[in-house]
Amino acid sequence: MEEEELACPDPSSETRSFPESLDSSDGEEGGPLACEDLELNPFDGLPYSSRYYKLLKEREALPVWTEKYSFMEKLLQNQVVIVSGDARCGASSQVPQWCAEFCLSVHYQHGGVVCTQAHQQTAVQLALRVADEMDVNIGHEVGYVIPFENCCTSETILRYCTDDMLQREMMSSPFLGSYGVVILDDLHERSIATDVLLGLLKDVLLARPELKLVINSSPLLISKLSSYYGNVPLVEVTNKHPVEVVYLSGAQKESFESVLRLIFEIHQSGEKGDIVVFLACEQDIDKAYEIICQEGSNLNPDLGELVVIPLYPKEKCALFKPQDEPEKRGPVRQRRAVLTASPGEALIWGDTVKFVIDVGVERRKVYSPRIRASSRVTQPISQSQAETRKRILGPSSSGKLFCLYSEEFASKDMQPLKPAEMQEASLTSMVLFMKRVDIAGLGHCDFMNRPAPESLMQALEDLDYLAALDNDGNLSEFGIIMSEFPLDPQLSKSILAACEFDCVDEMLTVAAMVTAPSCFLHLPRGAEEAALTCWKTFLHPEGDHFTLINIYKAYQDTTLNSASEHCVERWCQDYFLDCAALRTADAIRAELVEIIKRIELPYAEPAFGSRENTLNLKKALLSGHFMQIARDVDGSGNYLMLTHKQVAQLHPRSSYSIARRTPEWVLFHRFSISENNYISITSETSPELFVQLAPQYYFSNLPPSESKDILQQAMGRLSATPTTKEERRLGEKAPGTTEQRCAVQ
Numbered sequence: 001m002e003e004e005e006l007a008c009p010d011p012s013s014e015t016r017s018f019p020e021s022l023d024s025s026d027g028e029e030g031g032p033l034a035c036e037d038l039e040l041n042p043f044d045g046l047p048y049s050s051r052y053y054k055l056l057k058e059r060e061a062l063p064v065w066t067e068k069y070s071f072m073e074k075l076l077q078n079q080v081v082i083v084s085g086d087a088r089c090g091a092s093s094q095v096p097q098w099c100a101e102f103c104l105s106v107h108y109q110h111g112g113v114v115c116t117q118a119h120q121q122t123a124v125q126l127a128l129r130v131a132d133e134m135d136v137n138i139g140h141e142v143g144y145v146i147p148f149e150n151c152c153t154s155e156t157i158l159r160y161c162t163d164d165m166l167q168r169e170m171m172s173s174p175f176l177g178s179y180g181v182v183i184l185d186d187l188h189e190r191s192i193a194t195d196v197l198l199g200l201l202k203d204v205l206l207a208r209p210e211l212k213l214v215i216n217s218s219p220l221l222i223s224k225l226s227s228y229y230g231n232v233p234l235v236e237v238t239n240k241h242p243v244e245v246v247y248l249s250g251a252q253k254e255s256f257e258s259v260l261r262l263i264f265e266i267h268q269s270g271e272k273g274d275i276v277v278f279l280a281c282e283q284d285i286d287k288a289y290e291i292i293c294q295e296g297s298n299l300n301p302d303l304g305e306l307v308v309i310p311l312y313p314k315e316k317c318a319l320f321k322p323q324d325e326p327e328k329r330g331p332v333r334q335r336r337a338v339l340t341a342s343p344g345e346a347l348i349w350g351d352t353v354k355f356v357i358d359v360g361v362e363r364r365k366v367y368s369p370r371i372r373a374s375s376r377v378t379q380p381i382s383q384s385q386a387e388t389r390k391r392i393l394g395p396s397s398s399g400k401l402f403c404l405y406s407e408e409f410a411s412k413d414m415q416p417l418k419p420a421e422m423q424e425a426s427l428t429s430m431v432l433f434m435k436r437v438d439i440a441g442l443g444h445c446d447f448m449n450r451p452a453p454e455s456l457m458q459a460l461e462d463l464d465y466l467a468a469l470d471n472d473g474n475l476s477e478f479g480i481i482m483s484e485f486p487l488d489p490q491l492s493k494s495i496l497a498a499c500e501f502d503c504v505d506e507m508l509t510v511a512a513m514v515t516a517p518s519c520f521l522h523l524p525r526g527a528e529e530a531a532l533t534c535w536k537t538f539l540h541p542e543g544d545h546f547t548l549i550n551i552y553k554a555y556q557d558t559t560l561n562s563a564s565e566h567c568v569e570r571w572c573q574d575y576f577l578d579c580a581a582l583r584t585a586d587a588i589r590a591e592l593v594e595i596i597k598r599i600e601l602p603y604a605e606p607a608f609g610s611r612e613n614t615l616n617l618k619k620a621l622l623s624g625h626f627m628q629i630a631r632d633v634d635g636s637g638n639y640l641m642l643t644h645k646q647v648a649q650l651h652p653r654s655s656y657s658i659a660r661r662t663p664e665w666v667l668f669h670r671f672s673i674s675e676n677n678y679i680s681i682t683s684e685t686s687p688e689l690f691v692q693l694a695p696q697y698y699f700s701n702l703p704p705s706e707s708k709d710i711l712q713q714a715m716g717r718l719s720a721t722p723t724t725k726e727e728r729r730l731g732e733k734a735p736g737t738t739e740q741r742c743a744v745q
Contacts (some may be wrong), residue, residue, distance in 0.1 A: 042104055043134060043141050043157060052135040059133060062090030064237045068098060074233040075102055075181075079205055080213045082229075084222050085237030087345070087391035091216045092122075092185050093130055099181040099214060100134070100158045110180030110210045112156065116163040118186035118194065119313075120146040122346045127151070127160040134158075147486060148587040163193035167433060168486060174440035175204050176211070185216040187225075188384050189343060190420040190449075192430050198228070199445035200437065220384045220416045228448050243390050245401045247410070255359040255404045256284060260291060262402055263337055266355050267299065267306050273354020273399070274336040278344065278389055280378060281363035285310050285339045290525050292337065304333035310522070313344040342381065345388045354398060358389050360405035360414075365672065366424045369458035371644040372627060374426075375673035382418040386410060420449040427451055428489050431459040432468060435475045436483040465698045466493045466624065484595055487511055494624030495592070501616035502604035504596065506549055510621070512589035513548040514669050514681055517581040520653055531576035532658060539655045542614055543666070543683025545621060547655045549608060552589075555582045618685060619693055621667055626694035628668050630679055631707045637662045639679060641671070642707055648677035656682065665690070687714035 039048050059065060064085060074081045075098075085091045096115040103112055117123040127144035136142055143152030145161040152159050161169075163186070169176070176182060184197060201213055217225055222234065248258075259277055266275055279285055289310045296306045340347065342362040362381050365374040386403070393399035403410070422430070434445060463469050466489055468479030475483070482492035491511045498507035513519065523531050538554065540546035558571045572579035596603055607613040630639035630648065639648050648671060650657045656666075669681035691699065691714050699715075702708050 041135050043100070044136050046135075048135055051132070055133045059090070059094060062094060063239045064090040064094050067235050067237055068094070071095065071235045072098060072102065074235060075099070075212060075214070078233050079209065079211070080215070080229055080232040081235065082215045082217060082222065082225055082232055083235045083237065084217055084219050086218065086239040087388040089237045089239050091237060092117075092126055093133065095214060095216060096158055096160070096183055097130060097134060099183060099212070102212075103157065103180045106180070108157070108180065111176075111178045113158045113181045113183065114166060114176075114179050115158070115160050115183040115185055116166050116194065116197065117160060118163060118189035118191050119343065119346045120162055122186070123160040123162055124151075125349065130158065130160070148584070148591050163191055163197060164486075167193045167196055170200065170442070171433070171436050171483065174437055174442050175207055177208075180210070181212040181214060183214040183216065186346070187215060187221060188218040188388075188417065190418060190422075192421045192425060192427070195420060195422050195448055196430060196433070196445060199447050200442050202229075202446055203442055203444075218384050218387070218417075220387075224417075224448065239391065243393050243399060243401055245390065245403060247403045247407045248405055255280075255361070256288070258404050259357055259359060260288065260295075262357055262404075263292065263306075264295070264299070267303060267335060267337075270303060271354070271398075272335075274338065274352045275355045275357065276338045276340065276348055276353050276389075276392055277357045278359060279339060279341050280359055280361050281341055281376070282312055285312065285341060286522060288339050292339075293524070304335055307334050307336045309336055309338045311338050311340040311344055311347055312522070313340055313342065313347055342385065345385065345392065348392050353392055354400070356389055356392055356399070356401045358386065358401065358403050358405075360386070360403060360409065364419075364424065367426045367455070368673075369426075369452070369455045371641070371646055371673075372426075372458070372462075373641075373646065373671045373673055380405075380409070380413045380415075383410065383414045383416050385418060386414060422447065422449060422451045423455075427455045427459040428462045431456065432463060432475075432479065432483050432489050435463075435469070435479065439475070462627065463489065465627065465695055466490065467695075468493075481599060481601075484599055485592065487515060487592075490624040490627070491515070492624070494620050495596075496601075497623030498617070498620035499602050501620050503607070503613055503616040503620055504601070504603050505606040506608050506613065506617050507620050508589050508592045508596070509549050509552050510545050510617075511592060512585040513552055514545075515588050516585035517578065519548070519551055519577050519581045519585065521576045521578050523576065527576070534575045535653075536658060537575075539659060541659075542618075543663075544655050544681045545617070545669075545683045546614070548681070551577065552582070552585060553608070555586075559586075618667075618683065618689060621683065622685060622689055622693040625667050625669070626690060626698065628671070629685065629690060630666055630668060630671075631710075632662050632664050632666075633706070635662070639666065640705075640707065642702065642705075644703075646671070646673065646677065648679045650682060651678040651680040654680065654682055656684075687711050688718060691715040691718060 040046065041048050041052075064083075067083075071081065071083065083091050083095055092115075096113055099113045103110070115126075117126065123144050123146055127142055128138055131138040131142035134142060139151045139156075140153060141156065142158045143150075143156040143160075145152055145159055145165045147162065147165065163184075166176075166182075182201065184194060184201075187194060187198075205211055205213060215225060215229075219236075226232070226234070256279075259279065263275060263277065277288070279288060289308055292306070292308045296308070299306060336352075338348065338353075342364075358381075360381055361378055363376050363378050366377050367374045390401050393401060438444075460469070460473070463479065466478075466482070468476055468482055468489060470476045478493070478496060481496060482489055485492040485495065487495075491514070495504065495507050495511060498504045520535070521531070538547055538550040540550055555568075555572075555577070559568050562568050562571070569579045572582065627643060629642040631642065632638065633640045633647075637649050639650070640646075641648070650662065650666075656662060663684035665685050665687060666679070666682040667685045668679035671677070671679045687710055691711055699711065702711075
């Protein structure tokens with residue numbers, strides 16, 4: 001994310017002017033405010049406010065501003081333009097505004113402007129900032145679209161959105177007919193959605209010669225982009241301000257201890273300014289937060305208060321914007337120490353940061369298609385990430401970047417760019433999307449980095465198991481419906497199965513709760529016992545999926561019966577629940593309900609709590625998650641995955657862990673290989689249910705094991721006495737048959 005500088009510029013900055021098509025003939029250099037009442041905003045027809053001119057001065061001081069007319073000329077004459085600039089050069093805020101001016105100059109005959117971002121928070125914040133700079137209302141001329149939140153109208157000229165939302169828009173509008181300019185930003189993040197858009201837009205540009213594509217990229221990606229898109233014009237933005245970088249000398253030491261020592265040394269030095277610390281992972285954030293809070297009470301009070309702010313980038317958290325708060329609260333001076341990890345670079349805004357501490361490594365999730373699970377791997381960050389962290393300091397010459405690694409490590413061990421997510425993540429959702437747009441003739445995508453063949457094969461195999469594909473490998477009717485949901489395909493399949501088992505209401509709640517960030521708060525030391533006592537009130541004997549429904553229902557009841565939002569937040573705090581996560585779950589569920597209504601799927605009345613509903617919900621979950629089954633092989637909580645030989649334990653926050661009960665067979669939602677292999681969000685199941693609901697050809701492909709023998713015995717018992725509709729459905733189908741694939745199971 002490239003964010004603009006917010007510092008006030010030098011009064012002698014260059015004169016302001018407009019492109020010829022928008023020439024408003026303002027007067028002399030010194031008099032824009034004097035003729036404010038004479039100059040109208042071309043986007044809404046109203047006079048500019050005084051704030052517009054104040055922000056204009058700040059915009060003119062941005063490094064990207066000097067390239068405005070070079071960019072406009074290239075955009076006018078070419079279909080694709082690449083803008084190369086470091087973080088904080090202003091390209092993310094200014095280039096979209098210039099594109100909006102271009103669309104205005106051609107009277108929007110080809111549509112408006114859309115600008116993608118990799119992170120929800122930055123999409124929202126940029127839209128707010130740009131609406132302010134353009135002197136228009138957010139949600140009207142400028143808006144944003146993020147998962148489960150749309151702040152736009154049909155009249156919106158410039159919209160910021162996450163890359164996955166533009167990708168989803170292509171399902172209903174494959175050639176993006178609403179837009180005259182598409183801007184791909186945050187390219188250095190290399191998300192799956194951005195890489196897919198890069199590839200698909202090649203064909204869209206051929207089909208729509210009037211469409212313009214602008215790519216905002218870090219300088220390190222330019223050569224790769226040039227070879228990928230061919231000889232296209234480049235606008236280079238130089239960020240001239242120097243930053244003092246202090247590298248570690250000698251052998252690399254234990255970085256965690258060095259981080260804590262350095263934070264306290266900076267604070268005790270008395271130098272003003274906030275601190276941002278980039279740690280390897282969220283566990284390190286928790287650990288550092290506890291230690292600093294504990295040790296902070298022993299610091300000299302004359303130095304001011306050291307306020308520690310944990311910023312978890314993987315969650316939908318607020319940005320760190322210290323300019324919104326006064327530097328002092330009453331007589332006590334405060335210094336903020338922000339603890340974050342990758343990709344927290346995009347979440348730091350403002351000019352109060354004077355110190356950045358970077359450990360130089362990150363813990364990444366790398367997906368293994370063979371075992372259908374992710375492992376956590378500690379790797380060096382990329383040179384591009386290191387440069388972005390340096391630019392957080394902004395133009396201040398007094399700021400310092402402390403690299404807790406050597407220059408040799410930076411040059412030899414760090415790759416120029418971070419790995420593409422497409423090469424490290426599950427591709428099942430991406431392949432489902434590609435099959436969907438293939439209907440419009442866009443399915444053959446030229447990826448900048450080809451995904452691994454084994455990942456693609458595993459994704460196709462999973463979609464086949466989920467009945468999303470027909471005999472020819474195209475989307476089945478179920479696959480088309482599954483692609484309508486902005487969910488993991490397994491959850492989408494469970495929702496379709498819930499339509500048959502009359503438990504859609506409950507299944508939508510489960511889908512929303514497991515898709516949203518965890519509703520359980522990060523606990524400070526000493527609060528575990530109180531939190532467990534509170535959480536026990538929500539426990540359901542059938543497992544975590546049912547417990548999540550209890551929590552959501554309690555949150556809903558509190559929301560309905562509370563006089564204010566503050567009361568709801570207080571209730572969440574009292575029960576150690578994350579109010580923001582529950583709000584997100586509520587928004588997700590509302591959108592899922594809308595999709596169910598739009599595609600006219602059956603929606604039964606809620607029946608949560610009845611024995612029949614409990615069984616039906618388990619059947620719906622198994623219909624989509626039969627690949628995520630584990631068995632306690634020794635009676636002591638060591639769960640062996642059904643599909644491979646990985647062993648894991650129940651997560652400590654599982655309802656079974658809290659109740660100290662270990663069911664033999666469980667369905668789990670997540671499994672990740674790390675120091676502690678945990679399966680999380682688990683509910684009890686049985687061999688009988690599994691063999692009823694898992695496709696026969698999936699069962700046939702399971703590797704031989706004791707667990708498979710038990711399932712085979714269960715199948716034999718059920719075949720001998722078929723007493724239910726589901727049991728009668730079982731038959732000795734050959735692995736290649738398709739009857740079961742195309743039934744909602």
